[in-house]
Structures are given as structure tokens and as C-alpha cells.
Amino acid sequence: MVSSALLLHSTTPPAARAMATPSRRLLLLLLPLLAVAVAASHPAHEFCTAGGDAGCGGGDGARILIKGGTVVNAHRAEEADVYIEDGVVAAVRPNIPVGDDNVRVIDATGKYVMPGGIDPHTHLAMEFMGTVTIDDFFSGHAAALAGGTTMHIDFVIPVNGNLTAGLESYKQKAANAAMDYGFHMAITKWNDEVAREMEVMVKEHGINSFKFFMAYKGSLMVTDDLLLQGLQKCKSLGALAMVHAENGDAVAEGQQRMIDLGITGPEGHALSRPPILEGEATARAIRLAKFINTPLYVVHVMSIDAMEEIAKAKREGQRVIGEPVVSGLVLDDSWLWNPDFTIASKYVMSPPIREAGHSKALQAALSSGILQLVGTDHCTFNSTQKAFGSDDFRKIPNGVNGLEERMHIIWDSMVETGKISVTDYVRVTSTECAKIFNIYPRKGAILEGSDADIIILNPERSFVMGAHTHHSRSNTNVYEGRKGKGMVEVTISRGRVVWEDGVLNIAPGSGRYVRMLPFGYVFDGIEKSDAAYRASLRAPVQRGKASA
Ligand code: URP
Ligand code: ZN
Ligand code: ZN
Numbered sequence: 001m002v003s004s005a006l007l008l009h010s011t012t013p014p015a016a017r018a019m020a021t022p023s024r025r026l027l028l029l030l031l032p033l034l035a036v037a038v039a040a041s042h043p044a045h046e047f048c049t050a051g052g053d054a055g056c057g058g059g060d061g062a063r064i065l066i067k068g069g070t071v072v073n074a075h076r077a078e079e080a081d082v083y084i085e086d087g088v089v090a091a092v093r094p095n096i097p098v099g100d101d102n103v104r105v106i107d108a109t110g111k112y113v114m115p116g117g118i119d120p121h122t123h124l125a126m127e128f129m130g131t132v133t134i135d136d137f138f139s140g141h142a143a144a145l146a147g148g149t150t151m152h153i154d155f156v157i158p159v160n161g162n163l164t165a166g167l168e169s170y171k172q173k174a175a176n177a178a179m180d181y182g183f184h185m186a187i188t189k190w191n192d193e194v195a196r197e198m199e200v201m202v203k204e205h206g207i208n209s210f211k212f213f214m215a216y217k218g219s220l221m222v223t224d225d226l227l228l229q230g231l232q233k234c235k236s237l238g239a240l241a242m243v244h245a246e247n248g249d250a251v252a253e254g255q256q257r258m259i260d261l262g263i264t265g266p267e268g269h270a271l272s273r274p275p276i277l278e279g280e281a282t283a284r285a286i287r288l289a290k291f292i293n294t295p296l297y298v299v300h301v302m303s304i305d306a307m308e309e310i311a312k313a314k315r316e317g318q319r320v321i322g323e324p325v326v327s328g329l330v331l332d333d334s335w336l337w338n339p340d341f342t343i344a345s346k347y348v349m350s351p352p353i354r355e356a357g358h359s360k361a362l363q364a365a366l367s368s369g370i371l372q373l374v375g376t377d378h379c380t381f382n383s384t385q386k387a388f389g390s391d392d393f394r395k396i397p398n399g400v401n402g403l404e405e406r407m408h409i410i411w412d413s414m415v416e417t418g419k420i421s422v423t424d425y426v427r428v429t430s431t432e433c434a435k436i437f438n439i440y441p442r443k444g445a446i447l448e449g450s451d452a453d454i455i456i457l458n459p460e461r462s463f464v465m466g467a468h469t470h471h472s473r474s475n476t477n478v479y480e481g482r483k484g485k486g487m488v489e490v491t492i493s494r495g496r497v498v499w500e501d502g503v504l505n506i507a508p509g510s511g512r513y514v515r516m517l518p519f520g521y522v523f524d525g526i527e528k529s530d531a532a533y534r535a536s537l538r539a540p541v542q543r544g545k546a547s548a
Helices: 021-040 137-146 163-176 192-205 224-237 248-260 267-272 275-292 304-315 326-330 333-337 341-345 356-368 383-389 406-415 422-436 526-536
Strands: 006-009 063-072 077-085 088-093 103-107 112-115 117-122 149-156 180-186 209-213 240-244 296-298 320-322 454-464 483-493 496-500 503-506
Touching (some): 063 422, 112 422, 117 137, 117 406, 117 422, 137 163, 137 503, 163 180, 192 224, 209 224, 224 275, 240 275, 248 275, 267 333, 275 304, 326 356, 326 406, 333 341, 406 454
Parallel strands (some): 063 112, 149 180, 180 209, 296 320
Antiparallel strands (some): 063 077, 483 496, 496 503
């Protein structure tokens, strides 16, 4: 436990948030030292001391009893109490007696008690497009916990193609983590060394998924040849192959077309990479995964075109997982035509946010199980960084926020509207991710023995989102002014209350790396279908020597 904990409050002045990156960095370095002084200069009720002020969180080993709520797991919702001890769920049943004075009792009457969210797709402290995402593992975790997410899986980017160097760099980036996290790893080049390193990542470092970018020509993009090698290697290791599916060659062509037409603003981003290019790459990746017979995970499904390719493959029995992201589910591309560059550019991400009909179709696909789990692709850049592309949309760093907003937006847009049930809410925001990445039921459930990563959501309270109240370091928010119902009032991370009454109680360095083992459920039976395929070949045919 870090003794001088960092204390954040949801009313941190906007000016502090909008600070340029270097000064923010310096501030974060100093914060552990400044925390006590900062706390002293604010009204006492705004701050807690991480590690266990009475009535304010609780240290490691704290005992908490959540009473009277509706406990929701993906498989069922029930009226029950939840008893937490040593960071783990110790009991889930109705009417657990309070017992002793050292147990903190939280009244959850009329509220939902659910597993903390798990975000399968984030980019914290990522070097990308000539800059670095503004949220690091600390500010990203502050945002996540304030929004009810208690774990995320970030993408390690290799250093010059080298996986070991990439992992080392991300270990350092994650040194200030304040909640649990895991890693996927991107593959950006191919040779025998990379293939060997993939094995080491899986067997020694707890990484069980690798991502292939089919876009970003000239930087992260892979060829079909590399993708095929990678799929094969993933299969042999029991690691899940993930793809960013857009045709990067065609995107480059589309970008040049826009520039030639004199379209240099953010709208050129959407126009240069239409849904057809996402559909094409999704179809191609799906077919190559089918050829190799290995499961495939398609990240940030943004269009009907891509979603329908996934639906078709699933209908045919192929193991394809589709991940929509919050921005794709609730936003539309009209923002990119906004005359104010600062507003328009904050919506630039890839694949682009699409015309309005796409988000509706993606929501329906999520409701019906065609798409399985919701991510954010949280990849934030402030308005200064976005302005790198003020005269050329190709230079606008791609990415939007969402880590703090995901749980609230999905509740409001999907549960409040009756599109999904509360149990499905838990499935798409937490359980499915835990299952796919093989950390269930330690994560993604409120069961005896599960990590006590828990949220308490009040369905009667309303929220308003925006850069003035969020915990991201960005000075903009793509959900600015968005209102809705359903508020995460309490977040518990491994048995500690880290968010309550608008107060964050977190410490840099307290987050834990979660190792994820290979051969998750998506691999079950693959060897049998391989055997069936081999048996179906009726080959090689034994022939006599051909006469000359
Ligand atoms: O625009 C995006 N999506 N930025 C993050 C990198 C990626 O493609 O996932
Ligand atoms: Zn991507
Ligand atoms: Zn991403």
C-alpha cells in the first residue's frame, strides 16, 4: 500500500485538467508528495485517505457488507447481500448478518450490485501518430474507476517490431496503475524472432491475445502474408488473434482522393475510409481465420458492413467475436462536419464514426448477440494534439475517450431503453470479456472467491457528462453535455472502496497486472474440427507412377 496516496475529486479544476502534458507529468510525479497538502487545502468532506479512513473506503483486508441490493451476474439477478473480505467475495446470499463492528456496511437498497466493468480495448500512454495519448495508466484508471470500470486490457505496441522491448516499455508505463489491468500485444512485423517472442509472451508473461492492424499503412499495418503467419502462430499458442479491420491500402488511396479534391478538414477522415473498406477487411480477416481454423476477434466494429460479415460467419458456425465500442454505438458522423475544428477533430477515430443508421444497427446486433462485448478504444488526445492536423486531416491523431463513460452510456442507452436486460448488461460490459480472455470467474462475476471488483448503480439518479467533470486529462469529451439515467455511486476495486459520493480514493502503483492464460473457451474443440477437416480431405490419393 502506498502511504501517501493520491486523492482526486471529481471537481478537480478544469484548468488543471487542461494543462499541457509536460506540466501534468511533473504534477503527477509530485502528487504523492503533495497529496496531504492538497487535501488540507480543500474542505474535509471532499477527500479520503487511501488505506482506510473510517467511513471512507477501507484498506486492504477491509471487510465490507453490501446489504439489500439486487446482485446481478450474467447468469442471474437475485436479491442478496455480498460480503467481502481480503479483497475477495466471501459470501453472496440473502440476509447475511452484520456480525461485528469492524465490518463496513453499505446499504444498496433499490440499487444494482454488479461486477465492475472490464474494458477489453484501451490505449493508455500510447505513442501514436507522432504524439502520446494524454491519459496514462493513472489518469486512465482514475477515469475508469469513477465510471465503474475496474479492469481493462491495453495494447502493448512493440518497439521497432520487438515484443520484449514493447513489453518492458509498457511495464514502465503501467508502474502508476491504480487498478487491475492486462495486456494484449500488437504484432507489427514478422520474422522467426517475433514468432519465438510470441511464445514467450504467452508462456511467461500472461498475454493471450495478439492484434494485427490491417490499417495505418506505413506504421502499424500488416500484410496478408504476415496476418496468415500470425493467425497460424496464434492458433498453435492458444492465443486469440484480434484485428483492426480496414483496408489500409485503399484508405491511403481514399485519403489522397480527398486531398486532391481539396477536402483537408476532419470530414475528409470519414470520406476517405468508408464502411466498404471496413467490410472488405473484416471479410478478409474472417476468411483467413477460417482457412487457418482459429478464432478471430474483430475490434471496434463501426459499420453495418463489418457487422454483417460477422453475422454471416457466425451463422455458418465460425468463431468470430465482434466488439462494438461506445462511440460507434451512440454517436454519428455529423460532428465531423462541424465548422469548429476543435469540435470536429475530437470525433476523429478509426474506423470512423459512421452515419446515424450504423449505430442503431450495431445496438441491435449487440442486443441479439451478433456482437458480444463492448469496449471503448479509449485513446485520448487533447485539443492541442488534435490541432496537429488542422490543415490536413491525415495528421489528426486518431482516437476518442470512453473509459469513464462506457458503463453509464450502455446502461442509459441499452438498459434504460429496454434493449437489453440487466443480466445482459453485466455480460456485455464485464463477464463476456472475462470469459473470452480466460480470467472468469475471478473477474466478471460476483461469486464466492471472485475478486471483489464491484459497482453499485443507482438506476434513479441522472448524470451529465463533460470535460469539466471527467477524470481524463483531456480538455475535450466526445460525450460533452450528454445526459442520462443510472449512476455508479460506488466502485470497489479488489475490496477497497475507491469511488464513493463523487470522491476518488486511489493510489498510484496499487494496480495489479492480471496474467491471462492461453486456450480460453473459444479454443474448445478446435482440435476436433481440425481432425474432421483432415479426415474430409480424401487425400493424398495413392497413384502409380505417371507414364512418360
Ligand atoms: O482511432 C483509433 N481507433 N485509435 C486507436 C488505435 C486503434 O486503431 O485502435
Ligand atoms: Zn484500431
Ligand atoms: Zn484501439
